[in-house]
Amino acid sequence: MGGRGGLALRAYACGWTMKEGEGLRHRRLQQPQVVSDESRDAETKRVSAYSGKVFRITLTTLVVTLVVPLLLAALLLQSPINPQPFSYKEPPLLIGPLEANLKLREAERLYEGQLIGPESxxxxxxxxxxxxxxGQILKISDGKIHTLARIGKLPCxxxxxxxxxxRPLGIRLGPNGTLFVADAYYGLFEVNPVTGEVKMxxxxxKVIQGKRMAFVNDLSITQxxxxxxxxxxxxxWQRRDNKYLVMEGTADGRLMEYDTVTQQVEVLMDDLRLANGVQLSPAEDYVLVSETTMARIRRYHISGLRKxxxxxxxxxxxxxxxxxxxxxxxxYWVGIAALRPNPGFSVLDFLAxxxxxxxxxxxxVSQEMTMKFVPKYGLVLELNEDGSVRRSFHDPHGVVVPSVSEASEHNGYLYLGSYYFPSLCRLNINEV
Known part of the structure; x- marks a missing residue:
């Protein structure tokens, strides 16, 4: 018994030792691993490789979806214009009499929503x-709007x-109270301000010196x-394609003289880049013409030594x-249709x-979409007779007056036209 008891005791002791060993081995396997610098570097490299792959896929996708269509458009599509390169001087700083202000925001809108694009x-x-x-020529009296005449025909x-x-553009009163109208598509007309009778x-x-008129614009009449x-x-280019005309820089605009007695037309100046507004001097010794695309005003002498x-x-x-x-x-009052900001980025100067x-x-993009790149900015300049700036009225961001095609002074007010805005604006210039 003593022998068997001793053997059992040894077996028991041996079994206990084995189980304990197994437990120790299990505990050693459950211990956390030590993170070394090498393992961190490996993980970083794995994440970096994945990020680089995502970036390459994203970049490739952008190239395929954006750059490739641009290249195809550049190679396959035909441009509607044949642009001519030219350049401007650096735009003048808005300082001194050009300093930005908010004076045009004092203007009131008249007949808003009742008329569209009162150009002149x-x-x-x-x-x-x-x-x-x-296409209407409107007469506004006692706060009521009447259609005086229509040169073209419906629909519009x-x-x-x-x-x-x-499209009636420039409009003037003659010495006898008769209206004279420049229609962009039809030509020059005389309109009876009472009956609305129209006379071409x-x-x-009419072909004048080998060219037909595609875009009749403004006019000025001797006393x-x-x-x-x-x-x-x-x-x-016709008026409806005026953005193409500006973008192309076409130099085929003309200043002309019509004699109402002889009924003859004479070309005074040609090769103008978008010949626009016209104004005789008070002494009628010269006539001014806006050369819109070039951001300048030209002068033609009609009498005197420089005739x-x-x-x-x-x-x-x-x-x-x-x-x-x-x-x-x-x-002279000059309406500014689009700003060349300085300081700031001028898209007009950049593209020229x-x-x-x-x-x-x-x-x-369409020509209308190009206007999205031109900031809305109401601006009117008053120039002295020597061509210097006397003062300026501004509406930054075009809050009230987004653009000005014309500024006409009458009884202490400045009436502001626009070629697209759905209202007239009026500013009391004695209060600004």
């Missing part, structure tokens, strides 16, 4: 005459309709009513000039010497 304005007493984007309102609908003076179909000075902005000569009246304007009208100070970029842009 003529005033007779309390009666307002204007032409609108739907679309890009396709505009050539047949007509110069047809846009005796005999001569009318008017512009044809282009013989290639027949021309020069630059104002160069490097802070924006693209539209119509010019007389001011009570003896100078880069015809390849203009081509690419207009292969990809």
């Amino acid at each position: 304005i003529a005033l007779l007493g309390d009666v307002i005459f204007t032409g609108t984007a739907d 309102g679309t890009w396709e309709d505009e050539p047949t609908c007509g 003076l110069v047809s846009a179909q 005796d009513g005999r001569k009318i000075y008017f512009t044809d902005s282009s013989s290639k 027949g000569g021309h020069d630059i009246f104002f160069d490097n304007l802070p924006g693209l000039p539209d119509n010019i009208r007389p001011s009570s100070s003896g100078g 010497p880069r015809p390849w970029l203009k081509n690419l842009i207009l292969k990809l």
